[in-house]
Amino acid sequence: MGAERPGTDLVRVRTGIYHDSVxxxxxxxxxxALPGVEVAVVAMATGLNLDIAAELGFELPxxxxxxxxxxLRAADGDAAERAAAExxxxxxxxxxxxxxxxxxxxxxxxxRAAVRAASGAATLALVSVPGPYAFAEAMDAVxxxxxxxxxxxxxxxxxxxxxxxxxxxxxxLVMGPDCGTxxxxxxxxxxxxxxxxxxxxxxxxxxxGAQQVACxxxxxxxxxxxxxxxxxxxxxxxxGGLSTLRALESLDADPAxxxxxxxxxxxxxxxxxxxxxxxxxLATPVVxxxxxxxxxxxxxxxxxxxxDVLRALGVKVPEWxxxxxxxxxxPAAGDAARSGPVPDGGANGASAGAVSDGGMADGAAATGRAxxxxxxxxxxxxxxxxxxVAGTGGFxxxxxxAYTRGRAHPMIDPALRLEALAAVPPGDAxxxxxxxxxxxxxxxxxxxxxxxxxxxxxxxxxxVALVGSGGDPQGLAAQAGxxxxxxxxxxxxxxxxxxxxxxxxxxxx
Amino acid sequence: xxxxxLSGEPHVITAGAAVLGEALDAQAVPRTAVDWRPPLSGTEDxxxxxxxxxxxxxxxxxxxxxxxxxxxxxxxxxxxxxVLDLPPGTFLHAGPPIGWERxxxxxxxxxxxxxxxxxxxxxxxxxxxxxxxxxxxxxxCHHHRAVGPMAGVVSPSMWMFEVRDAEHGGTAxxxxxxxxGRVLRYGxxxxxxxxxxxxxxxxxxxxxAAALELTGPLDLRSLIAQALQMGDELHNRNRAATSxxxxxxxxxxxxxxxxxxxEVLRFAGGNDHxxxxxxxxxxxxxxxxxxxxxxxTLVVAMARNGTDFxxxxxxxxxxxxxxxxGVPDGLYLxxxxxxxxxxxxxxxxxxxxxxxxxxxxxxxxAIVRFVGGDVAEAAAATRSMYEITLAxxxxxxxxxxxxxxxxxxxxxxxxxxxxxxxxVNTGIAGRVAGTGQVGAGxxxxxxxxxxxxxxxxxxxxxxx
Numbered sequence: 003m004g005a006e007r008p009g010t011d012l013v014r015v016r017t018g019i020y021h022d023s024v025x026x027x028x029x030x031x032x033x034x035a036l037p038g039v040e041v042a043v044v045a046m047a048t049g050l051n052l053d054i055a056a057e058l059g060f061e062l063p064x065x066x067x068x069x070x071x072x073x074l075r076a077a078d079g080d081a082a083e084r085a086a087a088e089x090x091x092x093x094x095x096x097x098x099x100x101x102x103x104x105x106x107x108x109x110x111x112x113x114r115a116a117v118r119a120a121s122g123a124a125t126l127a128l129v130s131v132p133g134p135y136a137f138a139e140a141m142d143a144v145x146x147x148x149x150x151x152x153x154x155x156x157x158x159x160x161x162x163x164x165x166x167x168x169x170x171x172x173x174x175l176v177m178g179p180d181c182g183t184x185x186x187x188x189x190x191x192x193x194x195x196x197x198x199x200x201x202x203x204x205x206x207x208x209x210x211g212a213q214q215v216a217c218x219x220x221x222x223x224x225x226x227x228x229x230x231x232x233x234x235x236x237x238x239x240x241x242g243g244l245s246t247l248r249a250l251e252s253l254d255a256d257p258a259x260x261x262x263x264x265x266x267x268x269x270x271x272x273x274x275x276x277x278x279x280x281x282x283x284l285a286t287p288v289v290x291x292x293x294x295x296x297x298x299x300x301x302x303x304x305x306x307x308x309x310d311v312l313r314a315l316g317v318k319v320p321e322w323x324x325x326x327x328x329x330x331x332x333p334a335a336g337d338a339a340r341s342g343p344v345p346d347g348g349a350n351g352a353s354a355g356a357v358s359d360g361g362m363a364d365g366a367a368a369t370g371r372a373x374x375x376x377x378x379x380x381x382x383x384x385x386x387x388x389x390x391v392a393g394t395g396g397f398x399x400x401x402x403x404a405y406t407r408g409r410a411h412p413m414i415d416p417a418l419r420l421e422a423l424a425a426v427p428p429g430d431a432x433x434x435x436x437x438x439x440x441x442x443x444x445x446x447x448x449x450x451x452x453x454x455x456x457x458x459x460x461x462x463x464x465x466v467a468l469v470g471s472g473g474d475p476q477g478l479a480a481q482a483g484x485x486x487x488x489x490x491x492x493x494x495x496x497x498x499x500x501x502x503x504x505x506x507x508x509x510x511x
Numbered sequence: 512x513x514x515x516x517l518s519g520e521p522h523v524i525t526a527g528a529a530v531l532g533e534a535l536d537a538q539a540v541p542r543t544a545v546d547w548r549p550p551l552s553g554t555e556d557x558x559x560x561x562x563x564x565x566x567x568x569x570x571x572x573x574x575x576x577x578x579x580x581x582x583x584x585x586x587x588x589x590x591x592x593x594v595l596d597l598p599p600g601t602f603l604h605a606g607p608p609i610g611w612e613r614x615x616x617x618x619x620x621x622x623x624x625x626x627x628x629x630x631x632x633x634x635x636x637x638x639x640x641x642x643x644x645x646x647x648x649x650x651x652c653h654h655h656r657a658v659g660p661m662a663g664v665v666s667p668s669m670w671m672f673e674v675r676d677a678e679h680g681g682t683a684x685x686x687x688x689x690x691x692g693r694v695l696r697y698g699x700x701x702x703x704x705x706x707x708x709x710x711x712x713x714x715x716x717x718x719x720a721a722a723l724e725l726t727g728p729l730d731l732r733s734l735i736a737q738a739l740q741m742g743d744e745l746h747n748r749n750r751a752a753t754s755x756x757x758x759x760x761x762x763x764x765x766x767x768x769x770x771x772x773x774e775v776l777r778f779a780g781g782n783d784h785x786x787x788x789x790x791x792x793x794x795x796x797x798x799x800x801x802x803x804x805x806x807x808t809l810v811v812a813m814a815r816n817g818t819d820f821x822x823x824x825x826x827x828x829x830x831x832x833x834x835x836x837g838v839p840d841g842l843y844l845x846x847x848x849x850x851x852x853x854x855x856x857x858x859x860x861x862x863x864x865x866x867x868x869x870x871x872x873x874x875x876x877a878i879v880r881f882v883g884g885d886v887a888e889a890a891a892a893t894r895s896m897y898e899i900t901l902a903x904x905x906x907x908x909x910x911x912x913x914x915x916x917x918x919x920x921x922x923x924x925x926x927x928x929x930x931x932x933x934x935v936n937t938g939i940a941g942r943v944a945g946t947g948q949v950g951a952g953x954x955x956x957x958x959x960x961x962x963x964x965x966x967x968x969x970x971x972x973x974x975x
Contacts, residue, residue: 020548022528046549068549068930096529108891109546111898111929116524118897120543123522125515128535130527131547134555138928139526139547141562148524149516153531164563175514189521189540192531228517255513414530440534475537 009040012082013055014072015047015065021096022130024410026070029092033074036088038081043073044089113142128191129178130154136179137161144169144176151231152178153192155403159240162233166244175248180403181231182209182381182411183439185216192231193413195439196473200225202311203259203286205249207236207266210381210401210437211293211304213469214496215265218308220471221494222320227258234382237269243277250277254284262288263311265304267383289314293387303387303497325468325482325492327458373463373507374430378422380412384435384467384496391500392433394507398422413442416449423453428461433503435496438470438481445476447484458489463506466490467499554927554962557969561924564972566806574809574825575901575920578801578865582677583793584728588719590712592667594684595655600631601648605663605858606816607831608651611642615817617698617853620944621662622647624700628708629666635700635945653812654829657684658795658858660787661696661940662817669708670716674731674792676800683796685788687711687719690781692947696857697940699947718775721767722760729759731793735867736906738786739917744875745790746859746868747936747951752786753779791858794865801825801920808968809901810921813864813933813956817856817940820956824923824964826971832964834957839939841952842880853942855954860935866904866919869934869953870896874909874917884953892934893918899925899933923968926961 021029026044033042041058045051047065055062060073072089076082110116117124127143129136133156143150144165152165157179169176177184177191183206184191188199195213197220204226206212212229219226230253232245246264253259262284269277269292281288291307309319375395379385385399399405400412400419412419419434426432434454436446443449454464466485470478482492493499525532526545535542550558561567591597602625604618611619619642626638626647641647652659659665663686671684686696689707693699723729734755741751757780765772779785798811807825814821821831836854843849862868872879873893876886884892890911896918897903903916921933932955939950 022547025529066552068552108894109544111546111548111931112925113524113526113545114925115898116526116543116545120522120524123541124524124543125519125522127524127526128531130525130531132527132549134559135547135549137559138550138562138924139545143524145568149514153527158559161559161563173514175516186516187518187521189523189538190534191523192534194534252514252517256517258517410528440537441531 009075009077010079010082011060012072012074012076012086013060013062014086015063016070016072017068019070019093019097020046020068021070021093024414025096027410027415029089029096032092033085033089036081036085038077039074039085040077041073041075042085042089043071045071047071113139114146117142117146117148124148126150126186128153133157133179137165140165140176141168144172144174147172147174149175150177151181151184151191152176152233153181154178155180155406159235162235163241163244166241170244170248175230175252176245177231178233180235181233183213183229184231185226185229187228190440193437193439193441195220195471196475197471198225198473199227201227201258201260201315203227203253203256203262204229205246205253205262205264206231207234207246207269208383210435210469211265211267211291211383211387213381213437213439214304214384215263215291215308215311217469217471218305218322218495219311220473221323222308222312222317224312224315224317227256228253234267237266237273237277239270239273243269243273246277247280250280250284250288254286259286261311261314262286263291263307264288265291265307265383267386268292287314293383293390303391304383305495305497322493322495322498324494324498325486327489327491328486375433375503375507376422376426376430377433378419379435380419381435381437381469384469387496388433388435388467388500391497392504394504395431395433413437413446416443416446420450420453423457426457426462431463431465431503431506432457433465433467433500435467435469436481436485438468438474438476438478440475442476447481451484451488454485454488454490464490465499465503465506466492467496468492468494469496548930550928551930551958551962554965557965558924558927560969560972561808561965564806564968566973567808570804570806570826571809571901571922574801574804574807577679578797578809578920579902579904580678581681581732581797581800583674583731583796584677585672585723585731585789586675586728587673587723588670588687588716589673590667590716591665591669591671591684591686594671594673595657595665597655597665597667598648599667600646601650603652603655603657603659603663603665604649604816605652605659605661605856606814607819607821607833609816609818610649611645613818615853615856616942616944616946617856617940618662618817620698620700620946621664621695622649623944624695624704624708625664625666627700627705629668651814652858653814653823656682656795656799658791658814658861659686659696660688660791660859661857661938662698663858664695668712670712672789672792674789674796675728676796679800681796681799683792683799685792685795687715688782688785688788691784694947697938697947698944700945714771715775715778718764718768718771719760722763725763725767726759729756731789732906734759735790735793736908739871739874739907740910742875742877744868744871744878744936746787746862747938748783748875748878749786749790750783752790753783756786756789787859790867791861794861794867797865798861803828808923810864810923813860813921813935814858815855815860817853820855820960822960822964824968827964827967830967832960832967834959834963837954837957839937839950839952839954841939841950843939843950844948847941847949851941851943851946851949853940855935855937856940857937859937863933863935864921866900866907866917869936870900870919871907871909871917872934872936873911876911895931896934898929899931923961923964926958927965930958932956932958932961
């Protein structure tokens with residue numbers, strides 16, 4: 003019965019308490035950092051979380067998804083009790099914060115009740131409850147005549163179709179499910195970059211794809227009116243572009259929008275045709291970016307789409323910022339000849355240089371085998387784009403539903419990506435994305451840098467696509483600086499990053 | 512086709528990950544945060560199916576509109592045998608269907624009393640044998656357009672309030688209130704109980720009937736609305752409503768009942784719950800107006816028989832969905848305590864079904880101690896019921912909440928989503944037949960009754 007296992011286990015199940023997985027992950031992390039604590043699991047007692055705790059060797063009482071599980075392993079009983087008391091305090095603080103928003107009265111328990119509590123002031127809803135429960139909350143918003151962003155993933159497609167049909171009847175827009183980003187009249191929702199206001203309206207069936215385009219435009223000095231996410235399945239045959247068509251129509255009617263960009267993974271052919279026809283009937287010009295779609299000049303990429311937009315607006319296409327690796331493992335140092343001026347307001351005075359294209363290839367480890375490129379991504383479209391542009395290596399999107407069931411998105415919780423990075427063999431090459439903005443990790447570079455430095459130290463070359471704007475709260479320049487100080491080559495353009503990484507493995511296109 | 516959100520001042524409803532809400536706070540965007548929790552365990556698939564039913568929103572709007580627009584009028588007082596479809600040897604009882612075998616002490620006591628009242632047996636023992644042998648047919652009041660408080664036993668010679676819905680044309684009935692303490696509805700059947708019932712049939716019923724002939728129908732909707740503003744919640748406190756009713760009836764009673772007027776007025780005026788039964792019939796006729804709307808998830812009856820708690824739902828016809836009745840938590844009379852309490856019993860939860868009683872607790876600060884709380888808790892209890900109801904009553908208002916309408920129209924899906932169960936105020940009957948009332952308090956219905964109804968709604972939702 004685990005007698006040989008050192009330390010003391012303390013397991014408690016508390017009923018009638020609920021907090022979301024991200025909040026609880028923070029409590030777990032804080033508890034694990036306490037003196038004498040070896041393992042801390044503070045989570046809702048879902049099947050997945052119970053499995054995790056059981057695998058860690060905890061003996062668990064019966065509990066269900068509406069119970070909160072606290073499982074602690076500490077050096078001794080005192081340390082475990084102290085940690086439990088600390089966890090109680092953190093949970094109490096979470097509860098106080100949840101209750102504080104409504105000034106003493108019990109907070110609303112459903113979106114329906116919240117709409118009523120807002121007494122007509124609400125303009126939209128943002129739903130990020132676990133996927134199996136998202137439909138009810140989103141439907142509340144639609145039935146109340148509000149547009150809704152469904153951040154939740156793992157929502158069944160038939161529920162998505164129903165929501166969107168009902169939204170069409172009510173004249174509102176469903177953004178999502180699995181909609182990671184939106185900007186509505188300057189308000190960033192979900193993972194949202196801080197973007198200057200401007201004439202470009204973006205319709206995004208791909209969250210990180212839209213973030214890449216919007217950030218590049220921002221770095222070039224061009225702002226957006228709105229970014230309307232529609233969810234990654236919207237342009238599939240099942241969903242038929244219901245939200246895309248609605249979003250195009252409403253941006254066309256929006257006086258602030260002068261040009262529309264539609265960003266999506268390659269859509270279903272019939273749906274694409276319907277969208278093309280709809281776009282053709284609008285008064286506002288539409289530029290499409292379908293990264294991965296074959297075109298006459300190779301696969302479309304997001305960077306060339308951003309450049310198309312700039313040209314359509316008569317704005318000069320700048321040299322996209324990049325930051326070469328610094329320090330002892332910085333093979334690209336010294337070649338700053340291609341460094342272009344940093345666009346106005348772009349990199350916030352960072353010493354953006356240009357990463358040499360061939361520099362790091364010289365540093366290839368003499369392992370006798372070909373370098374392999376490992377794409378370790380958090381953004382789905384960025385991952386697809388990078389894989390196509392690089393044309394070599396193995397790419398994993400850790401933001402995919404398969405990796406986020408029961409855990410936070412990798413833009414918030416880097417644990418899975420850190421594990422993957424640590425597992426890259428010496429001599430291979432890694433390509434990572436780091437996405438900044440509201441909602442994302444407050445210091446992603448800070449959490450990645452030690453693992454990047456460790457990888458570089460064992461002969462792995464690391465390239466980062468850093469998707470962010472000059473206004474993002476994390477600070478684009480500071481994040482770039484931390485990553486290149488750790489030995490990574492950093493690019494504002496994912497496509498350029500992918501080409502660079504591919505060249506390092508000899509697989510350049 | 513423009514979207515309002517693209518041009519208006521943003522105000523975001525957030526439900527889910529706190530980090531996304533905090534990102535809005537960091538942008539100084541006003542928001543209303545939902546304190547979201549998972550639904551009742553195992554309900555998510557049923558919820559998804561029922562919420563996807565394209566009929567639901569319109570069906571619920573129609574059903575709850577019928578419930579709140581009903582205009583109950585007290586039209587008359589008549590013997591049960593004349594107005595109810597009550598064949599000889601048939602008695603009605605509270606709650607979902609039940610037989611003698613599973614009947615609790617107070618239900619058995621009240622049935623014994625009714626057998627004695629009808630002269631079908633010479634004593635309690637003989638009455639019990641008759642009932643145990645199945646010689647009396649038992650049917651729920653709810654199956655006969657009627658409701659009865661506590662045991663809710665109705666036999667043909669009892670007189671009933673007759674309430675008509677002037678808006679939708681329905682009719683509902685409820686027996687006359689006997690007062691508190693040792694009374695039939697709490698399972699007492701001693702000679703004082705039977706004697707009082709006889710007097711009610713011979714004097715009280717006919718006098719009230721004659722008085723109502725003179726006054727014409729009385730507007731119960733208006734009377735209930737006034738009583739709420741005078742501190743009643745219309746289930747455990749009916750003092751204001753009773754006073755208003757007696758005031759309406761007194762002159763006509765004097766004219767109609769002559770020499771018996773004083774004893775009738777003394778009886779009605781001396782029983783703070785005299786109005787309860789008229790109010791229950793008003794609630795019943797209102798809830799019945801909301802029945803049988805296909806696709807509606809609105810609860811149209813909550814009722815207990817002392818063993819089971821049952822609900823009926825508008826979109827599910829006359830089917831009952833039951834769970835075990837709980838034991839109320841409250842204050843006890845004299846030396847009685849929780850060990851003497853019977854599980855929850857009575858059709859009086861029709862008041863909560865129609866947005867009164869526990870749902871209107873915030874209107875009745877005078878009795879919050881009686882039901883084990885303070886004034887803030889009473890307000891919180893009412894406010895929490897807005898989470899599980901479809902509407903706010905247009906006429907029944909609560910002064911202490913800024914004249915907000917009472918929460919009305921329990922939605923099965925909202926119960927499952929929030930895990931909040933209807934707050935029910937109730938009297939407590941002694942568990943031993945013949946004891947009578949032992950206290951009053953609050954009780955929680957079993958969640959299983961609501962989840963069973965949800966499952967049935969899911970089965971009947973159209974396949975997409």
